[in-house]
Amino acid sequence: MSESPIRLLLVDDEEGFVNVLKKRLSKRGVDVVTAQSGGEAIQALRGRDFDVCVLDLKMEDMDGIEVLKIFKKMAPDLPVIFLTGHGSEQAAIEGMKYGAKDYLMKPCEFETLLERVKDAAGQE
Amino acid sequence: MDASRNGHDAPNIGEERRRRRLVLIGCMVSIVPMLLVAAIAVWKYDQAVENGILTELGRAATDRAHETDAFLDGARAAVEQMAGSHQVEELDGHDELAALLAVLQHAHPGVFVDLGLVDDQGELISYAGPFAMGRAGYKDFDWFAQAQAHSSWVSDVFLGFRGSPHFVVTARKRVGGRVWVLRSSIDFARFTRVVEEFGAKLPWSVFIINHKGEFQTGAGPGLFGESREFIPFFNRTARPREFGRPFFADHGFGETVYVTEPVNDGRWLLVARLDREDAYRSLSRAREWSLLVLAVGFLVALFFKVGLFRRMLHMLGGKREGAAGPVSDQVIEAGKLAAVGELAAGIAHEINNPVAVMKEEAGWIGDLLDEPWFREREESKEVFEALEQIHIQGVRCREITQKLLSFARKTDPTVKTVNLNRLMEEMATLSERKTRFGNVKITMNLAPGLPAVKASPSELNQVFLNLINNAVDAMEKARGGEITLTTRDDGEFVEVSVADTGEGIPESYLSKVFDPFYTTKPVGKGTGLGLSICYGIIDKLGGAISVKSTVGQGTTFIIRLPASRDGASPEGGQAACAKDETRVTPEPAGETGAEDTHHE
Numbered sequence: 001m002s003e004s005p006i007r008l009l010l011v012d013d014e015e016g017f018v019n020v021l022k023k024r025l026s027k028r029g030v031d032v033v034t035a036q037s038g039g040e041a042i043q044a045l046r047g048r049d050f051d052v053c054v055l056d057l058k059m060e061d062m063d064g065i066e067v068l069k070i071f072k073k074m075a076p077d078l079p080v081i082f083l084t085g086h087g088s089e090q091a092a093i094e095g096m097k098y099g100a101k102d103y104l105m106k107p108c109e110f111e112t113l114l115e116r117v118k119d120a121a122g123q124e
Numbered sequence: 125m126d127a128s129r130n131g132h133d134a135p136n137i138g139e140e141r142r143r144r145r146l147v148l149i150g151c152m153v154s155i156v157p158m159l160l161v162a163a164i165a166v167w168k169y170d171q172a173v174e175n176g177i178l179t180e181l182g183r184a185a186t187d188r189a190h191e192t193d194a195f196l197d198g199a200r201a202a203v204e205q206m207a208g209s210h211q212v213e214e215l216d217g218h219d220e221l222a223a224l225l226a227v228l229q230h231a232h233p234g235v236f237v238d239l240g241l242v243d244d245q246g247e248l249i250s251y252a253g254p255f256a257m258g259r260a261g262y263k264d265f266d267w268f269a270q271a272q273a274h275s276s277w278v279s280d281v282f283l284g285f286r287g288s289p290h291f292v293v294t295a296r297k298r299v300g301g302r303v304w305v306l307r308s309s310i311d312f313a314r315f316t317r318v319v320e321e322f323g324a325k326l327p328w329s330v331f332i333i334n335h336k337g338e339f340q341t342g343a344g345p346g347l348f349g350e351s352r353e354f355i356p357f358f359n360r361t362a363r364p365r366e367f368g369r370p371f372f373a374d375h376g377f378g379e380t381v382y383v384t385e386p387v388n389d390g391r392w393l394l395v396a397r398l399d400r401e402d403a404y405r406s407l408s409r410a411r412e413w414s415l416l417v418l419a420v421g422f423l424v425a426l427f428f429k430v431g432l433f434r435r436m437l438h439m440l441g442g443k444r445e446g447a448a449g450p451v452s453d454q455v456i457e458a459g460k461l462a463a464v465g466e467l468a469a470g471i472a473h474e475i476n477n478p479v480a481v482m483k484e485e486a487g488w489i490g491d492l493l494d495e496p497w498f499r500e501r502e503e504s505k506e507v508f509e510a511l512e513q514i515h516i517q518g519v520r521c522r523e524i525t526q527k528l529l530s531f532a533r534k535t536d537p538t539v540k541t542v543n544l545n546r547l548m549e550e551m552a553t554l555s556e557r558k559t560r561f562g563n564v565k566i567t568m569n570l571a572p573g574l575p576a577v578k579a580s581p582s583e584l585n586q587v588f589l590n591l592i593n594n595a596v597d598a599m600e601k602a603r604g605g606e607i608t609l610t611t612r613d614d615g616e617f618v619e620v621s622v623a624d625t626g627e628g629i630p631e632s633y634l635s636k637v638f639d640p641f642y643t644t645k646p647v648g649k650g651t652g653l654g655l656s657i658c659y660g661i662i663d664k665l666g667g668a669i670s671v672k673s674t675v676g677q678g679t680t681f682i683i684r685l686p687a688s689r690d691g692a693s694p695e696g697g698q699a700a701c702a703k704d705e706t707r708v709t710p711e712p713a714g715e716t717g718a719e720d721t722h723h724e
Binding site: 014016017020021023024027085105106107109110 | 478
């Protein structure tokens with residue numbers, strides 16, 4: 001990994017999950033910013049640029065697809081990977097129509113997540 | 125050795141009977157309360173009407189008694205007044221009496237028949253009236269003594285000289301030491317009419333008896349000559365507290381309602397009687413009507429209810445209920461699966477997140493310890509093994525929850541035309557890693573020119589991957605074996621079988637293999653849901669899944685799906701799998717391509 005670190009925006013309302021993922025990803029050289037709601041995510045995106053975003057499809061304040069639509073206006077080139085619970089693949093596929101790059105079933109393997117993130121950021 | 129969850133093989137003879145019983149029970153449940161209410165209503169109505177009739181009878185008897193007394197009192201007063209206001213001389217002589225009789229008859233039309241003066245020897249000394257009396261002697265008659273003893277008197281009915289029943293009203297006239305009696309016969313028919321004039325509403329009869337039980341009126345039909353029957357009756361009923369109160373008695377005329385009232389200063393008893401049967405005739409007519417209305421209502425309700433229950437059963441049983449086994453079984457199955465599904469989905473969602481966090485935290489510990497200073501330590505190997513175990517168990521949790529969710533998921537995937545031969549080839553490829561690992565060889569035995577089927581390709585993937593995974597697991601003990609995938613054109617159906625050379629399933633377990641949560645795998649190895657899901661999918665497609673097994677030789681699952689012979693060459697199998705294949709990514713141990721294919 002000679003390239004500059006991947007800047008990742010990780011959005012999920014499960015605090016324990018984002019915290020541990022941030023630590024693990026950081027250890028592997030990913031620059032992680034976490035947000036636990038759609039609102040926080042939009043705030044974070046306003047402040048700085050990201051290479052990739054991992055976005056939970058179901059959050060309490062906002063639907064992931066709503067967040068995606070706003071992201072597409074704020075940063076049209078930002079690749080978004082949806083995290084979706086089992087049984088809501090349809091929603092994830094719907095998300096792809098709105099310009100999401102990929103989706104992952106939750107809970108996913110850490111290695112898979114890392115791979116997809118790298119893939120989306122164009123570093124593989 | 126053939127357990128079949130087959131919707132099309134066996135016609136169920138008992139189904140119609142079971143269905144009829146369900147309808148019957150349903151109808152009973154709703155109609156029995158209605159009948160009870162109706163019965164109580166009819167009973168209460170009867171009581172009310174009975175009370176009404178009895179009350180009316182009592183009141184009418186009292187009215188009659190008053191009328192009767194008024195009639196008698198009027199007659200007595202008139203004769204008494206006549207005697208009081210005339211001298212004996214004025215009464216003695218036919219012409220004089222005829223004039224007075226005319227006066228009486230004018231004042232009381234139709235009451236007085238004749239008029240006579242009787243001297244103290246009981247001899248009729250003068251008379252005016254229709255009968256040729258001559259100088260009749262009344263000395264021995266009962267009434268004569270009473271007439272002499274009372275200022276006025278109403279005699280009992282007697283036959284007298286004329287030989288027909290009648291009674292007299294008398295008035296005493298005392299002049300000097302002598303006593304004369306003025307007597308007048310009362311029109312017996314008229315009196316009887318007064319007594320009997322009871323209103324025409326009910327067919328009752330009214331009569332008067334004296335204390336000897338002798339009739340004092342022309343009694344009702346069939347009552348003459350039986351008066352003796354009434355002597356004890358008089359004695360028993362002539363008690364004040366019973367007057368005017370109806371009671372039931374049987375005096376040889378069938379069950380009868382009686383009301384009694386005293387008349388003529390209590391010397392006579394007015395009796396109103398009504399046959400029970402007559403009394404209730406109007407009542408029973410009213411009841412017949414209400415029963416008719418009730419019966420019509422009952423039939424209408426029954427008609428609609430039978431229709432309703434049949435519709436409900438039909439809806440519950442689904443379109444294929446006619447051929448798809450006993451209705452009750454299906455209903456239970458559907459209810460069970462739905463309940464299990466809901467519960468499972470709830471649990472799975474709740475458990476997913478904590479499991480993910482636990483797994484990642486274990487990973488993080490691994491990350492932290494993955495440093496030379498720790499790796500050099502003696503216990504590092506054990507710690508990494510423990511962490512690996514946490515990871516593996518987490519993956520297992522994940523598999524379970526995802527299977528539960530698959531089970532609960534309400535899918536309505538697009539149905540496409542699927543070439544099963546092609547699908548089998550894809551399945552073999554997808555399972556390659558797992559089969560190679562299990563030392564299992566897959567043999568294909570595909571029928572050329574196989575008709576296509578209409579199905580959701582991803583659902584079929586799920587079914588066959590499940591069966592292949594099961595087959596591989598079944599051969600684990602034998603450390604390998606062979607899976608044969610066979611397709612066959614069976615006319616209306618396309619048949620696919622997945623046969624293994626594994627340990628086989630004992631016969632007693634065969635019938636349960638499709639039940640949710642039933643598993644023969646060791647604890648923690650299976651959820652017992654895979655075959656339930658397969659069953660659900662195949663059943664939904666209008667097909668059938670069955671299993672044959674011989675212990676020690678292997679198990680064969682046979683799936684039959686309706687053939688679809690319309691349209692162009694089926695490429696759906698590949699097209700549908702193409703999407704899934706993009707999701708197959710190499711992942712670390714514990715994950716298989718097959719799992720990914722149907723979970724993502």
